[in-house]
Amino acid sequence: xxxxxxxxxxxxxxxxxxxxxxxxxxxxxxxxxxxLGHWLEQHLAxxxxxRQKFRAITVPPLLKARILADRKIVHPVWWRRPPVxxxxxxxxxxxxxxxxxLLRERKPDRFADYRARMVQTVLLNYRMGxxxxxxxxxxxxxxxxxxxxxxxxxAGLQKAQLKGGGLLRWRGHPVSMICFDRGDKELLYLFVLDxxxxxxxxxxxxxxxxxxxxxxxxxxxxxxxxxxxxxxxAQSIRQYL
Numbered sequence: 202x203x204x205x206x207x208x209x210x211x212x213x214x215x216x217x218x219x220x221x222x223x224x225x226x227x228x229x230x231x232x233x234x235x236x237l238g239h240w241l242e243q244h245l246a247x248x249x250x251x252r253q254k255f256r257a258i259t260v261p262p263l264l265k266a267r268i269l270a271d272r273k274i275v276h277p278v279w280w281r282r283p284p285v286x287x288x289x290x291x292x293x294x295x296x297x298x299x300x301x302x303l304l305r306e307r308k309p310d311r312f313a314d315y316r317a318r319m320v321q322t323v324l325l326n327y328r329m330g331x332x333x334x335x336x337x338x339x340x341x342x343x344x345x346x347x348x349x350x351x352x353x354x355x356a357g358l359q360k361a362q363l364k365g366g367g368l369l370r371w372r373g374h375p376v377s378m379i380c381f382d383r384g385d386k387e388l389l390y391l392f393v394l395d396x397x398x399x400x401x402x403x404x405x406x407x408x409x410x411x412x413x414x415x416x417x418x419x420x421x422x423x424x425x426x427x428x429x430x431x432x433x434x435a436q437s438i439r440q441y442l
Contacts, residue, residue, distance in 0.1 A: 204230070204237050211241055215248055232325040235370050239309075239318065312426075313410075315371050315399045316419065319378075319392045320412040320430050322369060329380055330367035339366040339379060348375040352393040352425060357441040361389060374398035381441075389431040389441060390415075395424060402426045407442065409435040418442060 210227040231238045309318070331342040340350045346368045361381035369376040369392070377393040396402055403419040403426065410417050415430045416438050431438050 204234060207231065207237055233328060235322050310372060310400055312399050312402050316417055316428055317412055318371065319369065319428060320415050323390050324413060329365040332365040334363045336363055342366065343368065343377045348377040349393045349395060349425060352377060353422060355442045361441065371398060387432050389429065392428040394426045396421055396426050399426060
């Protein structure tokens with residue numbers, strides 16, 4: 202399934218619909234494809250905003266009875282007060298335009314957006330592009346896809362077993378994801394991105410933040426930005442730095 206085919210299917214998907222349906226294959230594709238996943242997030246946000254606004258519209262009393270009772274053909278007289286349905290249609294058009302403007306104005310290009318996007322991707326059961334405990338093979342795989350390969354694995358993280366890696370993308374920029382097994386069936390994820398690809402990136406000092414269910418440690422070195430994500434708390438993840 203291509204990205205465009207998945208989009209055409211997911212245009213009909215709404216929040217709350219069961220995933221075990223005709224949408225299942227397209228939803229799985231959105232979990233594997235970060236760009237498609239981001240598009241789906243925006244689509245669902247629009248649907249949620251519109252649904253909330255529609256629910257806030259008050260239906261005029263006896264509207265149904267008036268519509269059924271009036272079967273005459275009425276030629277429009279434009280200087281009269283517009284009928285209720287026309288005002289409602291205008292409100293809907295306004296809401297659609299407002300939702301589109303809101304989503305266009307919100308540009309998730311900050312470091313916090315990048316960090317949240319990476320965490321969300323791995324929590325959606327993203328599959329590694331390569332499974333190997335050979336660090337050189339992982340770098341070769343990432344290099345063949347244009348992702349950063351000059352990353353430095355922290356000394357503490359080198360003690361964990363390498364599991365593999367994969368290519369992610371952030372606003373069109375390649376991101377290297379390197380996965381490690383910490384020994385208790387839990388994975389640690391190291392994300393590496395070019396420093397120029399995100400606004401307000403972290404400085405050299407470590408920054409800890411809880412993102413969804415994972416704890417993250419962020420820092421920069423040279424022209425790369427690093428994010429290490431794993432379960433538990435800051436003290437637990439600090440031992441891998």
